Amino acid sequence: MNQEKEEKHILSLMVDNRPGVLSRIVGLFSGRGFNIESLCVAETADADISRITLVTCGDMGVIEQIKKQLNKLINVIKVVDFMDMSFVQRDLALIKVRAKPEHRAEILRITDIFRGRVVDVGSEFYTLEVTGDLEKIDAILGLLKPMGIKEIARTGTIALPREKRK
Amino acid sequence: MTFINESWGVCTIKRTGIEIFLKVLEEEGVDTIFGYPGASVIDIYDALVKTDFKHILVRHEQGAVHAADGYARASGKVGVCLVTSGPGATNTVSGIAAAHADSIPLVVFTGQVPTGLIGNDAFQEVDIVGITRPCTKHNYLVTKIEDLAGSLREAFHIARSGRPGPVLVDLPKDMMSSKAELKPAKSVELKSYQPNYKPNVRQLGKVVALIKKAKRPLILAGGGVILSKGAGELRKFAEAIESPVTTTLMGLGAFPTNTSKWLGMIGMHGTYRANMASANCDLMIAVGVRFDDRVTGKIDAFAPKAKIVHIDIDPTSIRKNISVAIPVVGDCRETLNMLNELVAAQVEGVFNGSRGAWFDQIEEWKSTKKLDYHQKNVIKPQYVIEALHRLTKGEAVITTEVGQNQMWTAQYYHFDRPNCFITSGGLGCMGFGLPAAIGAQIACPDRVVVDIAGDGSIQMNIQELATAVQYGLPVKVVILNNQYLGMVRQWQELFYDKCYAGTCMEHAPDFLKLAEAYGALGLRATRPEQVEPVLREGLSAPRTVVMEFKVEREENVYPMVPAGAPITEMLLV
Numbered sequence: 001m002n003q004e005k006e007e008k009h010i011l012s013l014m015v016d017n018r019p020g021v022l023s024r025i026v027g028l029f030s031g032r033g034f035n036i037e038s039l040c041v042a043e044t045a046d047a048d049i050s051r052i053t054l055v056t057c058g059d060m061g062v063i064e065q066i067k068k069q070l071n072k073l074i075n076v077i078k079v080v081d082f083m084d085m086s087f088v089q090r091d092l093a094l095i096k097v098r099a100k101p102e103h104r105a106e107i108l109r110i111t112d113i114f115r116g117r118v119v120d121v122g123s124e125f126y127t128l129e130v131t132g133d134l135e136k137i138d139a140i141l142g143l144l145k146p147m148g149i150k151e152i153a154r155t156g157t158i159a160l161p162r163e164k165r166k
Numbered sequence: 167m168t169f170i171n172e173s174w175g176v177c178t179i180k181r182t183g184i185e186i187f188l189k190v191l192e193e194e195g196v197d198t199i200f201g202y203p204g205a206s207v208i209d210i211y212d213a214l215v216k217t218d219f220k221h222i223l224v225r226h227e228q229g230a231v232h233a234a235d236g237y238a239r240a241s242g243k244v245g246v247c248l249v250t251s252g253p254g255a256t257n258t259v260s261g262i263a264a265a266h267a268d269s270i271p272l273v274v275f276t277g278q279v280p281t282g283l284i285g286n287d288a289f290q291e292v293d294i295v296g297i298t299r300p301c302t303k304h305n306y307l308v309t310k311i312e313d314l315a316g317s318l319r320e321a322f323h324i325a326r327s328g329r330p331g332p333v334l335v336d337l338p339k340d341m342m343s344s345k346a347e348l349k350p351a352k353s354v355e356l357k358s359y360q361p362n363y364k365p366n367v368r369q370l371g372k373v374v375a376l377i378k379k380a381k382r383p384l385i386l387a388g389g390g391v392i393l394s395k396g397a398g399e400l401r402k403f404a405e406a407i408e409s410p411v412t413t414t415l416m417g418l419g420a421f422p423t424n425t426s427k428w429l430g431m432i433g434m435h436g437t438y439r440a441n442m443a444s445a446n447c448d449l450m451i452a453v454g455v456r457f458d459d460r461v462t463g464k465i466d467a468f469a470p471k472a473k474i475v476h477i478d479i480d481p482t483s484i485r486k487n488i489s490v491a492i493p494v495v496g497d498c499r500e501t502l503n504m505l506n507e508l509v510a511a512q513v514e515g516v517f518n519g520s521r522g523a524w525f526d527q528i529e530e531w532k533s534t535k536k537l538d539y540h541q542k543n544v545i546k547p548q549y550v551i552e553a554l555h556r557l558t559k560g561e562a563v564i565t566t567e568v569g570q571n572q573m574w575t576a577q578y579y580h581f582d583r584p585n586c587f588i589t590s591g592g593l594g595c596m597g598f599g600l601p602a603a604i605g606a607q608i609a610c611p612d613r614v615v616v617d618i619a620g621d622g623s624i625q626m627n628i629q630e631l632a633t634a635v636q637y638g639l640p641v642k643v644v645i646l647n648n649q650y651l652g653m654v655r656q657w658q659e660l661f662y663d664k665c666y667a668g669t670c671m672e673h674a675p676d677f678l679k680l681a682e683a684y685g686a687l688g689l690r691a692t693r694p695e696q697v698e699p700v701l702r703e704g705l706s707a708p709r710t711v712v713m714e715f716k717v718e719r720e721e722n723v724y725p726m727v728p729a730g731a732p733i734t735e736m737l738l739v
């Protein structure tokens with residue numbers, strides 16, 4: 001296939017909520033050399049069905065093949081590519097940042113600007129919670145880095161299509 | 167549970183897992199099971215022996231799967247295996263991978279340790295569902311007796327529908343004694359699995375438009391035509407659009423060989439004219455193929471002048487390796503049938519022999535560079551196959567092992583009808599041929615079934631001679647003994663300065679005595695004039711026969727396209 005431009009795609013998969021299904025999906029990616037940048041799984045409103053939100057990248061041919069291969073898995077009910085529509089996306093990050101006395105005000109100010117919250121306060125570290133799209137989270141991490149980040153936990157992207165506006 | 171059943175019966179008789187298992191097998195039309203027992207399936211065996219199912223006791227579980235595979239290919243039915251947990255299950259993996267690569271419908275039942283022990287590293291426990299996930303079409307671990315019947319029925323449905331393939335069902339031992347109600351069978355409906363048989367008519371319209379414009383069309387047919395039973399439709403299609411036809415290894419038999427439209431096989435060991443036609447056609451209609459690298463050679467140089475139409479039931483096959491102008495997702499037979507109707511209405515007579523120049527060109531390629539070999543005092547393997555073709559009138563079911571023997575068979579047996587050439591094409595799994603021949607012979611008791619083997623491959627599942635003899639199967643094994651792992655040696659000769667590392671097989675058993683030790687008839691030919699008499703004697707003996715032919719040791723398969731080269735760059739004799 002022609003070499004084309006690589007693009008990031010957020011895919012949403014509706015899958016049977018059964019043991020082994022996630023490993024079929026992950027196995028497909030590793031077996032065929034496709035990328036997974038992030039992956040989130042949880043039950044939907046229907047307990048028999050889970051939603052997997054998966055961020056991958058590749059040129060058009062690769063993305064087409066990924067979608068077809070996913071659809072071919074017996075336990076995958078539906079594959080939606082958010083590139084084809086307008087959507088909202090969120091990541092959530094928990095960030096443990098070193099809180100030296102001279103930095104505390106600055107940390108709180110940054111957290112505020114990013115509409116984050118302080119969820120835990122220790123003698124040396126604050127733990128912040130921030131949600132937003134990837135860029136926003138990368139931005140706050142960039143600002144906090146000079147103060148010393150001890151640990152980060154991120155969810156990876158979840159997304160839903162936007163509803164039509166009248 | 168996605169198995170849908172509206173009529174939850176009024177009677178609530180509970181049945182054991184074994185009863186459910188046997189009942190579903192019966193409903194699915196199973197008559198033969200290839201298997202090997204062990205602790206985890208001992209209860210199933212205890213019940214099975216009291217039924218009418220024919221059980222074929224193989225000598226190795228890999229043999230069971232290849233035999234079920236040969237049975238499936240020869241009969242068009244689903245092949246069924248039953249093996250025990252742990253080593254029994256792991257021994258099936260090569261067989262399952264071979265069936266998966268060639269899209270063969272199998273259901274493989276593996277015993278498993280009782281549900282309470284799963285995950286404990288119990289004796290003979292392996293995660294076979296995990297191991298076979300990437301080489302099955304789908305697989306199941308049944309952990310609730312209520313799921314048993316549904317999983318079994320889904321397994322058969324998935325194996326035989328759409329693009330067929332092997333499905334494994336792992337059965338923990340306690341499932342067999344647990345009890346549940348068995349609901350009556352209904353057709354299986356899976357919301358997430360609905361193969362598309364009927365192609366999009368608008369796409370077909372575009373195909374017909376291209377056909378009208380094409381000056382140099384070429385049809386490339388693959389295993390999908392055979393699996394969909396579309397050989398008749400293919401023939402009609404080629405006649406109607408006046409197009410030459412080539413096939414992949416898996417497509418051999420989908421098109422008759424005695425017409426000027428037949429080009430021979432394409433690819434690494436394809437004919438000169440087939441490969442040249444692919445490089446010069448302006449329209450390629452590919453049906454039921456997946457553009458394996460052994461078919462295309464260097465991708466960028468493949469069919470450079472052609473618009474490609476790709477028809478396949480599996481959307482993932484389309485645009486995986488090759489860019490195509492018109493993708494058509496549908497069953498090959500159904501699609502060819504619909505194309506034939508459109509062509510009859512719109513195209514018939516349009517060409518009026520206007521393809522003459524194209525066929526002249528093909529004829530010229532054919533007469534200048536044809537398949538050839540020269541035999542003097544030493545037996546040429548190609549000669550053995552041609553003699554076999556003559557003596558069996560081309561009517562035998564042929565299985566092969568892997569290597570040169572397989573390619574010469576493809577080139578020289580001239581397969582004229584579908585389901586007669588049974589070979590491990592996608593996986594290239596040595597040891598396939600003998601057990602596959604056993605399965606084919608069981609499916610077709612009245613046909614001549616021959617495994618054309620190499621001296622290396624035959625030793626990979628030679629133990630199955632015991633199976634053939636035990637069940638009185640008149641399978642014929644033709645060993646083309648070059649005392650080499652010939653195909654690998656050929657690569658070493660051509661691309662590795664004749665450094666024959668690990669390919670010399672001078673130390674082999676006396677195949678004649680070995681045959682006799684197993685209770686089969688052993689025959690041997692060492693000179694060309696002995697070939698026919700040995701074949702005659704072997705073919706007419708109503709029992710398992712091993713015929714060994716001492717052939718030219720360093721004979722090569724030609725044409726040959728070096729791996730990764732454009733398929734027009736052929737090394738010729």
Ligand SMILES: Cc1ncc(C[n+]2csc(CCOP(=O)(O)OP(=O)(O)O)c2C)c(N)n1
Binds near residue numbers: 567
């Ligand atoms: C299970 C397995 N192991 C290794 C190979 C690699 N291989 C391909 S052809 C071949 C040689 C086969 O030798 P033989 O059966 O004597 O056939 P010949 O080529 O000599 O006709 C080998 C080793 C394979 N295809 N399958």
Ligand SMILES: [Mg+2]
Binds near residue numbers: 646
């Ligand atoms: Mg050999």
